[in-house]
Amino acid sequence: AQTVTQSQPEMSVQEAETVTLSCTYDTSESNYYLFWYKQPPSRQMILVIRQEAYKQQNATENRFSVNFQKAAKSFSLKISDSQLGDTAMYFCAFMKIAYSGAGSYQLTFGKGTKLSVIP
Amino acid sequence: DAMVIQNPRYQVTQFGKPVTLSCSQTLNHNVMYWYQQKSSQAPKLLFHYYDKDFNNEADTPDNFQSRRPNTSFCFLDIRSPGLGDAAMYLCATSTKPGQGARPYEQYFGPGTRLTVT
Numbered sequence: 001a002q003t004v005t006q007s008q009p010e011m012s013v014q015e016a017e018t019v020t021l022s023c024t025y026d027t028s029e030s031n032y033y034l035f036w037y038k039q040p041p042s043r044q045m046i047l048v049i050r051q052e053a054y055k056q057q058n059a060t061e062n063r064f065s066v067n068f069q070k071a072a073k074s075f076s077l078k079i080s081d082s083q084l085g086d087t088a089m090y091f092c093a094f095m096k097i098a099y100s101g102a103g104s105y106q107l108t109f110g111k112g113t114k115l116s117v118i119p
Numbered sequence: 120d121a122m123v124i125q126n127p128r129y130q131v132t133q134f135g136k137p138v139t140l141s142c143s144q145t146l147n148h149n150v151m152y153w154y155q156q157k158s159s160q161a162p163k164l165l166f167h168y169y170d171k172d173f174n175n176e177a178d179t180p181d182n183f184q185s186r187r188p189n190t191s192f193c194f195l196d197i198r199s200p201g202l203g204d205a206a207m208y209l210c211a212t213s214t215k216p217g218q219g220a221r222p223y224e225q226y227f228g229p230g231t232r233l234t235v236t
Contacts, residue, residue, distance in 0.1 A: 004161075033223055044123075045162075045209065045227040091161060095223055105150055105169075105213055105223060106176075109161035 002027045002094045006110035013082045014118050020067075021077045021113045023092030033095045034068065034075045035107070040088040048090070051075065079115075087117045122146070123228035125210050131234045132200050140195040140231045142210030151193040152225065153185060154209040162209055168193060169215070197233075205235045 003026045013019035025034070036048040051059045051068050058066050063083075067076045079086055092110040124143045132138040142151065149170050154162035166175045168187045182204070184196040197204055211225040 035224070037227075044229040045211075047224055047226075050221075050224060097223065105152075105167065105225075106164055107162075107225060109163075111161050112159075 002029070002096065002108045004092055004094050004108050004110035006090075006092055006113050008113045009111070010114045010116070012116040012118055013079075015082055015084060017082055018078060018080045019082055019115065021079075021090050021092075021115065023075045023077070023110060025073050025075065025092070025094050027073070027094065027096070029096050031097045033097060034066075035093040035095065036064070036066070036075075036077045037091045037093060037109075038086075038088045039091065039112075040085075045091070049077065082117045084117050084119065087115060089114050123210055123212055123226055125208075125228035125231050127231060128229060129232050129234070131236060132197075133236055134202065135199050138197050138200055138233070140197075140208050140210075140233070142193045142195070142228055143191050144210075144212045144226075144228075145191070146212055146226060147190065148212035148226070149190070149215045150213045151187060152209075152211040152213075153183075153193070153195050154211065155204075156207040156209055156230070158206075165195070200233070200235045202235050205233055207232050 005024045032053045034051045037045050038048045039045040049059050049061045049064050058068050063080045065078045089112045091112045094108045126141050152167040153165045156162040165179045182198050186194045207230045209230045210228040213225045
């Protein structure tokens, strides 16, 4: 079974500053994806960024980037130029990739980090 | 815009009274999921449909059932809700290999917040 650990229950950052959210995971799988999802207050969860485990290059999406350290099983999210709209709960998630069909797509979430962007 | 829709957004039911939550999608995705998210906790997968194939998580209580009459709709039935079932219920969808450009990514609906009185 996989586990995902987010050690920072809450964080805050000043608007326009940079913040890094931590995530570690434990798995014996070699083929998997890692995700960061954002859940704003009272709004739906949306995907922020995805990383394939077989790729060494860190994923980036505009102001969001990850630091993927496969050997250390670490997957942190960096938010640059923080904006008020970044205020949300952020979930790190793991997905094992299996090609047999049923059961292939289970997301295992961490407990989340509540990020507040301060004006 | 293609999306995942959940109705109702808020549902109040009485202890022991059956309740059904619905999810519909216009994404034409093959896979649909139901998650339970209790306050300040991570979403927990209850079950998912891979096309018409139903996949139940081992620790999902028998009190929770699901139906998927067609590709677009999926229902979550709670046969006898208890106070511990009060939570946000999230529906999500995803493609499968060969269907779309970005498989495995899950698209979430806004959720239904269930209150049990």
